[in-house]
């Protein structure tokens with residue numbers, strides 16, 4: 001294939017200044033920020049929906065929202081958070097911003113496809129939200145199990161399907177682009193095993209996206225036929241099979257959980273070495289564990305279906321396959337701990353959120369392995385225990401990493417540092433609020449509270465109120481963050497080009513970077529984690545990209 | 559006097575394991591157990607809780623220790639030591655989780671087997687139905703019946719119909735239809751579950767059992783209640799606006815009380831065959 005780094009993107013045909021963020025820009029950095037800001041807006045919407053859920057659950061009776069509306073709210077909440085916040089941000093935003101830097105390219109492999117992928121998201125998101133105002137929003141949960149999804153109001157469900165199809169399309173375009181960029185656009189001389197870990201994470205994630213998202217798309221098309229054309233693929237009253245839908249759905253949606261978390265693993269692998277001033281521990285085993293997770297992630301889907309009448313052998317197989325995911329995942333965690341061990345840890349906001357991530361994810365991973373055991377799962381499946389499990393993973397894991405990444409790369413994007421005090425306050429509120437909100441939900445699930453209910457046994461009232469207080473704290477915690485991001489853009493301390501003395505290629509250029517990423521040649525970074533003093537030598541021997549290396553102001557590092 | 563680091567590590571590790579075991583054994587997060595397989599479940603829960611506590615406290619401990627010990631002091635500059643990896647160590651922490659996971663897997667398989675989960679479908683509990691279910695395919699639920707060595711205690715068949723938004727229980731032998739489930743203590747019960755509209759799930763937290771009720775695919779769930787009392791039946795699968803209200807009660811009675819209830823409610827005047835006919 002021919003790859004031309006076409007000159008058209010540097011011509012003034014594209015809007016300049018802030019307007020380019022609203023344009024069909026093909027600059028990967030602009031697209032990355034578009035993903036990030038767009039995703040964050042949907043995060044706020046999804047958060048407001050979560051607030052409605054937690055308000056309803058303050059009392060054991062259904063008194064805050066009409067029952068149908070409650071189901072609409074919880075469906076929209078799940079869909080918005082997964083498809084419009086986590087997946088686009090952790091893949092699209094950081095992937096687009098960082099991957100070209102990491103491979104030493106001036107843009108993604110297919111810049112226009114990249115812009116198309118982003119611009120599918122806002123309309124898809126608006127479409128989804130608009131369903132609430134047009135007719136009624138979908139009511140069957142983000143899983144949309146038939147026959148419920150066939151019998152609830154059709155307009156909302158069809159809009160949901162269209163929206164998820166668009167978002168899936170966007171995700172596939174992105175995945176293809178990442179695979180092509182990582183494999184084909186590497187700067188001459190840069191080997192695969194020299195890439196920063198985030199590239200490997202995105203390669204693995206994109207393989208999952210490309211293999212599994214089309215299955216979801218096909219399934220949803222069939223579901224829409226069942227709804228509009230009254231076919232009977234999944235409709236038992238027409239001879240269809242409702243459980244087949246679950247298999248197809250989870251064939252996508254279990255890999256989807258790794259699509260949401262593998263990039264976060266990658267981002268943490270970039271952040272930790274820099275702030276611990278040590279090389280990433282165990283690069284090679286990290287790469288193999290990513291690929292191991294990708295492989296195993298494709299063959300564990302039926303652990304979501306242990307009570308769906310699956311035969312015993314199938315339950316056994318999926319228990320074992322699921323449990324074994326803990327092994328490659330564990331390797332990564334021990335490697336991170338070893339990276340921190342003996343370092344010179346700068347305990348700043350990026351680092352705090354990264355450590356918060358490790359703690360929360362370990363918790364979620366442990367409950368995950370428990371859930372993988374059929375006899376255990378049969379009791380707590382579809383209860384608040386599962387809700388707690390995946391929020392520990394998705395919020396405590398991925399969202400914490402998103403915040404860590406924002407603290408880490410904000411100086412890159414703006415040339416200014418975020419305020420550390422506000423950052424620490426943000427971390428404290430988020431960490432306490434999050435654990436207060438979700439830890440008690442484990443107990444609720446074990447003791448008999450199912451998920452997706454607007455009313456519950458009065459004995460659970462107190463614990464639910466505790467959980468709602470946690471949710472309130474989480475809502476409050478976004479205020480110092482937003483304040484920080486806005487104020488620091490104008491008044492933040494100038495960061496210099498490389499405030500963290502980092503060695504990965506995105507820091508070996510100016511902050512913010514020029515349109516084509518580097519003024520001259522892209523640097524050849526063969527040791528992205530070359531930190532650490534080999535006893536007696538000068539620190540930070542600039543082994544990579546020396547011609548672009550500018551020492552940052554080390555006194556601004558906290 | 560300095561205690562060597564290796565010994566300190568060993569002692570910390572042992573303290574950690576003891577702490578984990580103690581927490582797992584002594585902190586009870588579960589509701590009362592009321593079925594034959596609930597204590598088996600609780601045993602598994604305790605083991606998982608112990609292992610989980612050890613891992614979690616250990617890892618959090620390591621992080622907090624690192625953050626305190628290796629934190630950059632004010633005015634300090636420079637890097638840590640350039641350690642890029644350590645193969646034996648990496649092999650060790652691949653092997654340990656692998657062994658733990660393998661152990662957990664085998665152990666939970668054993669638990670599952672003791673609960674009767676591995677019993678082949680259409681086992682004797684099915685034949686007890688006089689083979690009538692033979693052609694309509696029943697999809698496996700968990701069927702702890704097979705663990706009853708007492709062959710005389712044949713399971714009591716009950717038909718369950720789930721619909722938006724209620725469970726209906728029908729006792730085919732006594733011809734009773736009820737909105738609440740009455741079961742005798744100590745006798746196996748086999749629920750034959752059907753859904754009319756959408757998927758529901760039959761869950762009794764005190765029994766630690768759950769089974770989806772799927773339209774078009776009858777499912778089987780059997781259990782033996784062991785503790786008299788009233789326990790909630792909860793629908794656990796989103797089934798529509800009133801899903802949260804789709805609850806009922808299971809009443810576990812002493813055998814005599816159950817018999818009395820059957821006699822009182824059965825339209826079949828004198829006969830009260832609460833023990834089904836053997837096949």
Ligand code: HEM
Nearest residue numbers: 257261303304322326365368369371372381382386390393
């Ligand atoms: C890697 C990040 C992970 C994410 C993002 C994640 C996410 C999720 C989500 C969203 C669900 C609920 C699905 C639903 O019912 O709607 C779930 C359930 C489950 N997760 Fe995870 N999980 C992760 C890690 C793990 C791990 C490490 C394990 C086990 C080794 C695990 C095992 C399970 C199991 C068995 C269930 C099914 C529980 C049930 O529905 O009864 N998960 N997970």
Ligand SMILES: [Cu+2]
Nearest residue numbers: 254257303304
């Ligand atoms: Cu899964």
Ligand SMILES: [Cu+2]
Nearest residue numbers: 793795797801
């Ligand atoms: Cu229900």
